[in-house]
Amino acid sequence: MADLAKCESDATCIPYVCSEVTLTSSDVTEENDEMVDEKCPCIDIHDVDNAQTQTDHMPDSVYLCIEKLQYDNEGLHFYTGLENYDKFQCVFASLGPAVDHLCYSRTGTVDVISPQNQFLLMLVKLRQHHTYFELSRMFGTSQFTAENVFITWVNFCSRQWGELNLWPCRALIKYHMLSDFRRKYPSTRVVVDATECPIKRPSNPTSQRVTYSRYKNKNTVKVLVGGSPHGLISYLSPAYGGSASDRQIVERSALPSMCDPKDSIMADKGFNVQDLFAPYDVHINIPTFFRKKNRMSGRTVMKDRRISSKRAHIERFIGGMKTYKILTEKLNATEIKLASRITFICAMLFNFRNKLVTDKA
Known part of the structure; x- marks a missing residue:
């Protein structure tokens, strides 16, 4: 946690910097035909043969591998958050040919697990937040190798996907904008909100102060998430200590100049940063502040309800990210250093999912 003690400007708002990664160019019991009752309508000998063929290439030394999940969509979704094997292959292919030329941060090479199963190991860690001991038993390797694979792939995936431009142009947003959104708030570029992820309490007093969140009453890291009106996470800030305010994060971001x-921009009531966006001629749509008034007009109430109903989309996006349990359970010291990259990967995996927001939303 030494990184948390370093601050150039404000100790309350420190992005976590990830360590770098260097890139360089079963035995299957045969079915006994005599055990199959040909008179039973529930058993088809051809189904048995097909199942035999599907499991021929499953490694017998591991409990979990992509070969075993290839025909198990429910299991694949449970462990990775991806709907089916085709989606898994699509996400894996998006990383390019560099997956076969990784230089691992601790050992140089890892040959005991195939690249696809290394990618699967990372997804299982993100989705279920298993310990490295559990992962070592699931993938038939050592705890050291499991941790080495996870750290390397987190850095690698964040670098590869980080080269993509997630910020869509205005014309693209307008083309895909939901009909109700287009009718009520046609100029909306992004819907933003901040979210916090719990971490284990640091031993360093300065780090404790930087990461302590009064809102959550515990130590956290905080990121600003932005979603386009048609259901894509288009902006994600670096991870900051939980004591950072929304305003501090926006001040250190490029979000105003990106618009x-x-x-x-649509946001919650606490996102009071109109003065930061005004020089760029960008308007902030937020619910009305009560300001010690005894009552609010009916028109104001209806306006606030319309904004809240549309702003709820970003809550769905954040909820989709947090189906990966690593963002809801306490991060350890190693994971805290990777917090920015872990949250970014979870956001990217959410973007690969099927459409979350319906056209009528």
């Missing part, structure tokens, strides 16, 4: 003039 075009006449754009609008």
Whole structure:
């Protein structure tokens, strides 16, 4: 946690910097035909043969591998969050040919697990947040190798996907914008909100102060998430200590300059940063502040309800990210250093899912 003690400007708002990764160019019991009752309508000998063929290439030394999940969509979704094997292959292919040329941070090479199963190990760790001991038993390797694979692949995936431009142009947003959104808030460029992920309490007093969140009453890391009106996470800030405010994160981000003039941003009431966006001619749509008034007009109440109903989309996006349990359970010291990259990967995996927001939303 030494990184948390370093601060150039404000000790309350420190992005976590991840360690770098260097990139360089079963025995299957045969079915006994005599055990099959040909008169039973529930058993088809051809189904048995097909099942035999599907499991021929499953390694017998591991409990979990992609070969075993290839025909098990429910199991694959449980362990990875991806709907089926085709989606798994699509996400894996997006990483490019560099997956076969990784230089691992601790041992140089890892040959005991195939690249696809290394990717699966990372997804299982993100999705279920198993310990490295559990992962070593599941994938038939050592705890050291399991940790080495996870750290390397987190750094690698964040680098590869980080080269993508997730910020869509205004014309693209307008083309895909939901009909109700287009009718009520046509200038909306992004819907933003902050979210926090719990961490284990650091031993360093400065790190404790930087990461302590008064809102959550515990130590956390905090990120700002932005979603486009048609259901894509298009912006994600680095991870900051939980004591950082929304305003501090926006001040250190490029979000105001990323918007075009006449754009609008939708946010919660606490996102009071209009002065930061005003020089860029960007409007902030937030619910009305009560300001010690005894009552609010009916028109104001209806306006706030409309904003809240649309702003709820970002809550769905964040909820989709947090189906990966690593973001809901306490991160250890190693994972804290990777917090920015872990949250980014979870956001990218969410973007690969099927459409979350319906056209009528």
